[in-house]
Amino acid sequence: MTTIQQTDDVWAVDGRSAQPRALIVTVYGLYARETGGWLSVSALIRLLAELGVDEPAVRSAISRLKRRGLLTPERRDGLAGYALSDAGRDVLHEGDERIFHRPRATLADGWLLAVFSVPESERQRRHTLRSRLAWLGFGTAAPGVWVAPAHLYDTTRSALERHGLDHYVNLFRADYLAFGDVSELIGSWWDLAGLQDLYGEFVAAYRPVLAKWQRQSPSEREAEAFADWVRALTAWRRLPYLDPGLPAELLPPDWKGTAAADLFTELQQTLAGPAHDLSWLTASWF
Secondary structure: OEOOOOOOOOOOOOHHHOOHHHHHHHHHHHHHHHHOOEEEHHHHHHHHHOOOOOHHHHHHHHHHHHHOOOEEEEEEOOEEEEEEOHHHHHHHHHHHHHHHHOOOOOHHHOEEEEEEOOOHHHHHHHHHHHHHHHHHOOEEEEOOEEEEEHHHHHHHHHHHHHOOOHHHEEEEEEOOOOOOOHHHHHHHHEOHHHHHHHHHHHHHHHHHHHHHHHHOOHHHOHHHHHHHHHHHHHHHOOHHHHOOOOOHHHOOOOOHHHHHHHHHHHHHHHHHHHHHOOOOOOHHHO
């Protein structure tokens, strides 16, 4: 079974305790692509201050994102800043598809199998591959055989190629024929209980946030709306990756993912518009 673990790609569900680099990625996804993929360091420091992140932490997080190849330093009009790299743009594009569109498989779609073998001399690559497959939503059917709904093929192929892992893996489309009940087997392939807990934590953390904004207008408090939306989106955006999007017929009847997805949609409808108005931020900082 693929268990849900905290990795470098995973941050706390409570956006208030999210890692600064995760918040920065969210900010770039929301705002930077409208400015040619670039934001000044001063703007990032000002924006992250609204999220309770101090300047040293912002600069440290930017450096880490630079080392990971997601950001590149660039000056514009005399201002120091960072632009999205091609890899950074790819990550955000992939995220758009997964976070905001959340495809749900049907039983007729079939399955995607990833069969891999990594030499013992490359154990770190094996760990990276397993982590990446889990992050893509795969479950473990058997040693070296991982399974996911077939609709994840394009995303899987792109991610494996981007990370240089494709030559270790063979991908197959498959139908389940026998033996056993698939709805029972998936409990051994995926950690659905762990995912249930994460969805429950998201609902518990952000249902009060939605209730707050239902009592008052976010358009009158743009900076606060910005902070709540960035935190909520940062908390949410890993969940569609950990959730393989299994057919509804195979999910537990009390599946909390449905309530969590509905809550996220309401938060988006309530906060995304007002949060997008950064008139309270000095325009020259962009």
